[in-house]
Amino acid sequence: MRLFLLLLAFCVAPGFALADPLPSWRDGEVKSGIVAFVDAVTEIGGPQYRAPSERIAVFDNDGTLWAEQPAYFQLLFAVNRIAKMVEADPAVASSPALKAAASGDFKALLATGKEGLLEVVTVAHSGISVDSFQAEVALWLEETRHAMTGRRYDELIYQPMLELLSYLRDKGFKTYIVSGGGIHFMRVFAEEAYGIPPEQVIGSMSETSYNVDGGKPIIMKEPGIAFLDDKEGKPIAIDRIIGRRPILAGGNSDGDLQMLEWVTSGEGPRFGILVHHTDKEREWAYDRKSHIGKLDKALDMASKRDWSVVDMKTDWRVVFPFELAQ
Amino acid sequence: MRLFLLLLAFCVAPGFALADPLPSWRDGEVKSGIVAFVDAVTEIGGPQYRAPSERIAVFDNDGTLWAEQPAYFQLLFAVNRIAKMVEADPAVASSPALKAAASGDFKALLATGKEGLLEVVTVAHSGISVDSFQAEVALWLEETRHAMTGRRYDELIYQPMLELLSYLRDKGFKTYIVSGGGIHFMRVFAEEAYGIPPEQVIGSMSETSYNVDGGKPIIMKEPGIAFLDDKEGKPIAIDRIIGRRPILAGGNSDGDLQMLEWVTSGEGPRFGILVHHTDKEREWAYDRKSHIGKLDKALDMASKRDWSVVDMKTDWRVVFPFELAQ
Numbered sequence: 001m002r003l004f005l006l007l008l009a010f011c012v013a014p015g016f017a018l019a020d021p022l023p024s025w026r027d028g029e030v031k032s033g034i035v036a037f038v039d040a041v042t043e044i045g046g047p048q049y050r051a052p053s054e055r056i057a058v059f060d061n062d063g064t065l066w067a068e069q070p071a072y073f074q075l076l077f078a079v080n081r082i083a084k085m086v087e088a089d090p091a092v093a094s095s096p097a098l099k100a101a102a103s104g105d106f107k108a109l110l111a112t113g114k115e116g117l118l119e120v121v122t123v124a125h126s127g128i129s130v131d132s133f134q135a136e137v138a139l140w141l142e143e144t145r146h147a148m149t150g151r152r153y154d155e156l157i158y159q160p161m162l163e164l165l166s167y168l169r170d171k172g173f174k175t176y177i178v179s180g181g182g183i184h185f186m187r188v189f190a191e192e193a194y195g196i197p198p199e200q201v202i203g204s205m206s207e208t209s210y211n212v213d214g215g216k217p218i219i220m221k222e223p224g225i226a227f228l229d230d231k232e233g234k235p236i237a238i239d240r241i242i243g244r245r246p247i248l249a250g251g252n253s254d255g256d257l258q259m260l261e262w263v264t265s266g267e268g269p270r271f272g273i274l275v276h277h278t279d280k281e282r283e284w285a286y287d288r289k290s291h292i293g294k295l296d297k298a299l300d301m302a303s304k305r306d307w308s309v310v311d312m313k314t315d316w317r318v319v320f321p322f323e324l325a326q
Numbered sequence: 327m328r329l330f331l332l333l334l335a336f337c338v339a340p341g342f343a344l345a346d347p348l349p350s351w352r353d354g355e356v357k358s359g360i361v362a363f364v365d366a367v368t369e370i371g372g373p374q375y376r377a378p379s380e381r382i383a384v385f386d387n388d389g390t391l392w393a394e395q396p397a398y399f400q401l402l403f404a405v406n407r408i409a410k411m412v413e414a415d416p417a418v419a420s421s422p423a424l425k426a427a428a429s430g431d432f433k434a435l436l437a438t439g440k441e442g443l444l445e446v447v448t449v450a451h452s453g454i455s456v457d458s459f460q461a462e463v464a465l466w467l468e469e470t471r472h473a474m475t476g477r478r479y480d481e482l483i484y485q486p487m488l489e490l491l492s493y494l495r496d497k498g499f500k501t502y503i504v505s506g507g508g509i510h511f512m513r514v515f516a517e518e519a520y521g522i523p524p525e526q527v528i529g530s531m532s533e534t535s536y537n538v539d540g541g542k543p544i545i546m547k548e549p550g551i552a553f554l555d556d557k558e559g560k561p562i563a564i565d566r567i568i569g570r571r572p573i574l575a576g577g578n579s580d581g582d583l584q585m586l587e588w589v590t591s592g593e594g595p596r597f598g599i600l601v602h603h604t605d606k607e608r609e610w611a612y613d614r615k616s617h618i619g620k621l622d623k624a625l626d627m628a629s630k631r632d633w634s635v636v637d638m639k640t641d642w643r644v645v646f647p648f649e650l651a652q
Contacts, residue, residue, distance in 0.1 A: 187569050198569030205566055210558040217588050219565050232536040239545050240531050243513050243524030262543050
């Protein structure tokens with residue numbers, strides 16, 4: 001009897017069955033579309049039901065799960081690491097790009113062009129073991145603040161997307177990151193920030209080597225890119241690593257176009273989400289002409305392919321988790 | 327009261343707590359070592375306890391989970407596919423190696439050396455979409471029989487290893503394949519044969535391309551090897567795809583040496599298993615001088631590194647699942 005009362009109390013608790021799984025999303029087409037899709041694929045016996053093993057959702061990271069202005073955070077990490085390396089050994093500053101990075105002079109760094117940026121990223125991401133590299137990323141996250149907001153970089157994650165990730169997992173989805181960012185970089189914070197474990201983080205990869213020194217094996221990051229997880233690279237990585245086509249994909253830029261195209265053109269129910277950065281008050285507003293997170297062709301394709309475009313300004317009640325504590 | 331009786335009946339049912347999770351393994355050092363390791367890492371509050379997220383186990387496939395004689399089964403598939411391709415278009419037989427494969431003349435094929443074998447494998451694994459390729463593998467598994475046993479290739483899997491995989495999963499482990507075999511090939515049977523889903527199958531990868539034809543995207547297998555998952559490639563792939571060090575690894579050849587070394591040299595409790603093919607009655611007996619599955623350096627290293635060596639003849643009560651039905 002006691003058990004029965006307890007069960008009854010639980011079931012009739014106010015809002016129990018009606019709790020909103022996406023409280024930071026304003027009611028509207030995008031939110032109702034997400035919920036309708038999830039309801040459809042989880043309705044046992046329903047015409048659009050998909051087994052849990054097929055409920056795979058993939059998300060870009062930069063600009064989709066966390067912010068990416070004024071520059072990709074991983075590039076800011078790279079510049080910071082070069083500065084530390086040069087402090088320890090001035091000989092590291094052996095080129096105009098490395099010199100510019102070491103002095104934090106972004107204007108001079110950008111003037112060195114793509115080659116200069118690639119050099120900075122390569123030097124910052126090689127000649128170090130994976131373990132040591134990840135310890136440095138963790139330290140950087142602890143020590144460094146995003147200049148425009150004064151926040152830790154891993155605080156600049158999107159509350160509505162955190163809710164979406166949790167909601168999907170609660171409904172039996174496996175959530176993956178599929179990002180142009182580096183795997184070793186993202187894995188440092190992805191589990192704590194997003195609840196996404198290392199083995200569900202797919203990204204760009206530097207070359208790595210396996211070395212045994214005095215019986216102790218070590219994996220070293222080497223110069224050179226083993227895989228660039230951007231544009232066509234995203235569906236290719238999904239095929240290689242996940243091995244089946246996800247049924248939901250989220251992105252925010254033209255770099256995500258092929259991933260959304262691949263995911264949403266499969267058979268059965270599919271869902272594509274594009275985060276459109278439209279909120280210059282709470283975040284940033286940029287799209288077709290941005291150097292970072294350019295959203296142009298994918299925005300044109302959204303209506304043709306029936307992708308849901310998130311208007312950050314109107315669709316999101318809250319942008320960052322720290323707003324909730326304020 | 328009824329519930330209580332039911333619970334009691336369940337708890338005292340004969341063998342309930344004592345059921346052997348590895349019935350096809352004979353009692354001995356290997357079996358007791360496996361069970362002691364699993365008990366230690368799952369003992370809540372124990373000194374060697376590892377959280378479920380760290381319970382990752384990796385296994386080679388050829389010679390570890392299924393047989394590999396008289397040749398890697400994937401090579402037999404490749405030769406079979408070349409024969410079919412030549413039947414459809416005789417112009418495909420454009421080299422001595424392809425001609426030899428098309429006529430099923432293994433002696434002539436081997437005489438073309440490594441280059442000839444690589445050509446056969448490349449031609450058989452490219453110029454086709456991933457979907458069509460996997461449909462062909464599935465058809466080959468249906469239609470073809472292993473000449474020496476008359477069995478389907480996916481019947482030549484090891485019953486004791488199936489039990490080990492299930493046992494580990496029951497104890498909260500995530501089980502992975504990390505094999506020199508191809509990802510697209512292995513994923514066709516890995517889930518049904520071993521209970522290992524596509525996203526936990528790591529292997530060698532051909533180049534692939536993303537193409538959109540009439541709005542329909544397709545992933546094509548291309549000539550060229552994108553990644554060779556053998557020797558040093560195994561720990562490198564584990565780092566790239568899983569992103570943390572497994573605590574148990576199983577292999578059977580020198581190609582698995584670095585994987586076992588990487589896994590068992592980490593901190594805390596670790597377990598390495600080497601399957602030694604010693605049973606020429608029920609399976610095959612080969613090791614140091616074999617062209618297929620050569621086990622030489624890894625066998626020497628086993629005692630130094632404290633890896634458990636499975637003596638198939640004495641440690642396995644049953645080799646293949648079909649023996650149980652006889």
